[in-house]
Amino acid sequence: MKTIVKIIVPLAIIGGAFLLGKFIVGTKEERKSQKPQPVIPQVDLATVPLADHQPPVLSYGTVQSYFETTLTPQVTGQIVEVSPKFRVGEMVKKGDLLARLDDTDYQSALATQQANLELQKRTLAEEEILAKQASEDWLASGRKLSSASEFVLRKPQMATAKANISSAEASIQKATADIERTRITAPYDAVVTERTASLGNLATAQTSLGTLVATERAEVRLPLTADQFARIEIPSKSEIDLTSPNKPGVVWKATLKRTEPTVDPQNQVIYIIAEVKNPYTVGEQTLAVGTFVNASIPATTIDNAYRVPEAALVNDAYLWIVDAENKLVKADAERVYSHNAHAYVRLSSQDIKPPLKVVTRPLSNFREGTTVQAADDTAKK
Template sequence: MNNFKFTINIVAAPLVIALCAFIAVSLVKSKKGPPIIPKKEVVISVAVNLAQPETVTPIIQSFGNTQSYFNTSISSQINGEIIEISPAFEVGASVDKGQWLAKINRADFEANLASRQAAYATARTAYAEEQTRSLLAEEDWLAAGRELSEASDLTLRKPQLEAAKAAVESAQAAVAQAELDLERTSIRAPFDAIVNQRSASPGNVVSRGADLGSLIARDRIQVRLPLTPSQASRLTLPSFDSEASNLHATLTTPTLPGIEWDALITRVEPLIDPKNQSVYLVGEIKNPFENPDAFLPVGAFVNAAIRANPMEDVFKFPESAVVEDAFVWIVSPDNTLAKQPITIAFSQDGQIYARILEPLYNLPLKVLSLPLASLKSGQKVIAVLPDATSN
């Protein structure tokens, strides 16, 4: 009996297990899961600007320090004592060409001139007497019935006459030199200038070549402006053999904000800096000291803006729109994103100017102004123009 029960248990156990498994599977299959909701595509809105080719005039930026056009040391050309200094011979004062700056005692030079004039008068008298003697010698020779061609130069007193003439010329030159020395007792400005430095004082005994001060030209100053080869290529530079130039630079300085000066680019320096390959332009500023409210001193640091040659068929993008200096994101007519390759020409005031060889779509292009890093080509977007954003 016990064996029979044991046999039944062995046979029934798998059946019970199989039945339970069948019931469990049936229950799982019959149970309804949560409804499947289709995933909705997210379409973001992007701010775009319309871009199309235009003609622009780049502004080349440079800098430099102003320099004097003429910077002359004033020195004495004679020896003597300074007896007077002009009130205008002060640092910062303006002087005109020919205006006297300092005077040296004239007494010795007046005496020397008088002595030279006396020597000149004596030489002229001696020359006149020698001319008379030479003429008498010729007459005496002819009165003796002889030909002048047979007379020697010494007989006709020609060497004595030439010596007397040379003495007159030497005395005349000595008078001219004495007059020049007397004139040099008044030291004068060689050109319209501003006094830069003065070391002379009344009572100083100076020698020839002694430094008395320095002047800088008043009518103009100059500035050297370095340019890179790329910047220089966008300008029409004045040629070395031409005096005419239409290239100008607008100068500003931090020391006088809000004031501008015009500099005419007159020439290009013939040498290129071997360290950085910079090209140097030289600009001239006319009458920089004339206006007391716009006084541009020598040595001032200035920023320069130069209008370059116009560039055609250039697209303008904000700096934030350009990715890796290689492309911009644009929106296609079917509102999907695409990468538009560009070639940067220059940048200025937060804008990048570039050329597009082959636009992907018809112009104007819808360019993303602030693209995200997660954007992908072909992604659906909603383009929003600035006017729409403001509304």
């Protein structure tokens, strides 16, 4: 009996559980299937009008001297004076005395040539008297002067005396010039960049006494690509701006003057020359030779173009824009110019009307016709 109970009770429990489960399943309401909500991608947009733009052309270069002179004497002599102005960094004016050489030998040479000139003048006077006497004697003999030789009339002797006078006068001029050349002066307004002259040194024509750089103007050599060169005018009526990382906030004005007649064979750039007036103005405005500068050059207008962020132009070939129905449209675009992280482009299709809602950060999985939504629900400007 106990065995039968042990068998029946578990079976009854299992059967009851089965019937209860079937009852619960039968009374449960059937769940209705739901369609998934479509996911609309969010994109960053920029509203871009069609307009005329005038971005500058950017370049860079190093300031070069307009005139740079290494001072070497034209005569030989011991340095007996060095001007206090002849120091590195000092500004000098045209004609300022920088150094002086001993001129004793040249003063002596001048005195010698002056004495020689007087001697030659006396010789000429004597020859003139002798020539006159010779002519009178020839006529007194009853002969015509036309029959007398030039030597008898002392014409060669007079010509020699006159030539000696001209030679003595030229020697005096040279001696005077040599004395003047012992004074080393500034050939133009300049700043002293190097000085090697010292008292007591012997200066010769191969001796460098120092170096001067002109302060009236300086030049900057600026490389341009062919596209950049096509957008500027030379000579330009507009001034360009020069800035240097060494002096933030300081701007120098320069003028485009000319173009180098050759193209760099390495990178095919064209070099233009900008001129800066008075680069050595005292104070923060000083623009020393050798300074690296960035140049901003006014350029011609780019007509009827769109200015878009550089990242918006995909593969340098097309833009993703959003139409009135918030769908993506792939628009072929041509880059005209680039400046300051923006591209200036023109669209190939005339059917797309401005202003454009341009996707500023397009994704690689974009498909034309996909519905999108602005990240902030408004187009960014």
